[in-house]
Amino acid sequence: xxIGEILTGNKKYTVxxxxxxxxRPNANIYxxxxxxxxxxxxKHFYKQRPMPNVAYGKKNHYGRRRDGSRSIFAxxxxxxxxxxxxxxxxxRFKHNGKWVIILQYIKGYTFDDFIKxxxxxxxxxxxxxxxxxxxxxxxxxxxxxxxxxxxDNCMIQQTDSGDLKVWLIDYCxxxxxxxxxxxxxxxxxxxxxxxxxxxxxxxxxxxxxxFRTGLVELENELGFGNVLSELFDMHYIR
Numbered sequence: 001x002x003i004g005e006i007l008t009g010n011k012k013y014t015v016x017x018x019x020x021x022x023x024r025p026n027a028n029i030y031x032x033x034x035x036x037x038x039x040x041x042x043k044h045f046y047k048q049r050p051m052p053n054v055a056y057g058k059k060n061h062y063g064r065r066r067d068g069s070r071s072i073f074a075x076x077x078x079x080x081x082x083x084x085x086x087x088x089x090x091x092r093f094k095h096n097g098k099w100v101i102i103l104q105y106i107k108g109y110t111f112d113d114f115i116k117x118x119x120x121x122x123x124x125x126x127x128x129x130x131x132x133x134x135x136x137x138x139x140x141x142x143x144x145x146x147x148x149x150x151x152d153n154c155m156i157q158q159t160d161s162g163d164l165k166v167w168l169i170d171y172c173x174x175x176x177x178x179x180x181x182x183x184x185x186x187x188x189x190x191x192x193x194x195x196x197x198x199x200x201x202x203x204x205x206x207x208x209x210x211f212r213t214g215l216v217e218l219e220n221e222l223g224f225g226n227v228l229s230e231l232f233d234m235h236y237i238r
Contacts, residue, residue, distance in 0.1 A: 001030060001044050007100060009093035013040060023047075026064045026172075031105065040090065041103040043068065050099055053181050061181040062147075062206050067172045068092070068099045075179050076171050080104075085138050087169055106167045111154035112218060119222050127164050128156055129215065129228050133235035135166040136199065136211060141238055143188065145195035147173025150208035151218065173207060200236075212236075 007013040013032040019041070020029045030042040045068045052072045054063025066072045073092050080086040091102035109117065111132065118124045132154060139146065146153065146168050155167045175195045177188040187195050201210040208214070212232060219228040 001028065001042070001046065001095065001100075005095075007032060007042060007093070007095050007102075009091035009100070009102060011035075011091075013042060013102065015042065027068070032102070039105045039107075041105050043101045043103060044095070045099045045101075047098075053184075060206070061185045061187075062173060064172065067170075067174070068101055071180065073101060075176075076174060079144075079176065079178075083142060083144075085135065085142075085167075086144075087167060087171065089171075106155045106157055106169065108155045108157035108167075110152045111156055111166070112151040112214070114156040115218060116222070122227075124164075125224075125228070126231055128166070129231045130235045131156070131164050131166040132211065132215075133232045135168065137236060137238055139168065140196045140199070143177050145175040145187075145199050146171075146208075146211075147175050147195065147198075148207040149199045149202055149211045149214070151211065151214040153208065154211070 001015055003015055003017065005015045007015065011034055013034055015030050015032045017031040018028065019031055027043045027045045030044060031039060032042045033039050045065050048065065050065040050068030051063055052066055052069040053061050067076060073089060077089040080088045087106065088104035089101065090104065093100055111128065114128060115125055148170060153168060153170045155169050157165045157167060159165055175182050175187050182188060198204065199210060200212040202208060202213070212229060215228045215232055219225065
């Protein structure tokens, strides 16, 4: 995909910028805009076709590029139309023989980057951690688990009023009790809290280590002691 190319789905989008450096193993991420200048994310599965289910081990449905597959995209799109804390999944089509999905654009910084940029302002850092905890409470109380929990899959957006808002992004491994493969692999049936607990601390060796684990690593790296993880625990109340 090239800058300036026109993508044609439900409407036309012009590619304006490549967001990810180099070529990623699963998909490249671009910024694009429609004819009104509204910006979106285009996720281009340029290398291999998306697959809804590539199981790694028993009772699991981990697999890369899942959100680009027809069935998974449709499930996520339906949920994103219902729950305002989910990134909207707007369009899916082929471009030069490869699949592209169009997503809501969240302008901001990844959580890890935001904390490092603001490490000298403990008040802002604490506010970001509280918002992460509250966001995860909303997700988990509505029976969603992210499935690839690391701090680069969190975006921090500053609202017009100056408040911080945390979004979880990249739903390739998203879990919900209604989803077909979550039902097949009993993600919530045999142990309803299993996927949710893995969002916090994930010792399976698959994908992210957990959002809380990421906070512990970050606070150790920046010399914050236990400040971030203890604050998270205070506000992750379900």
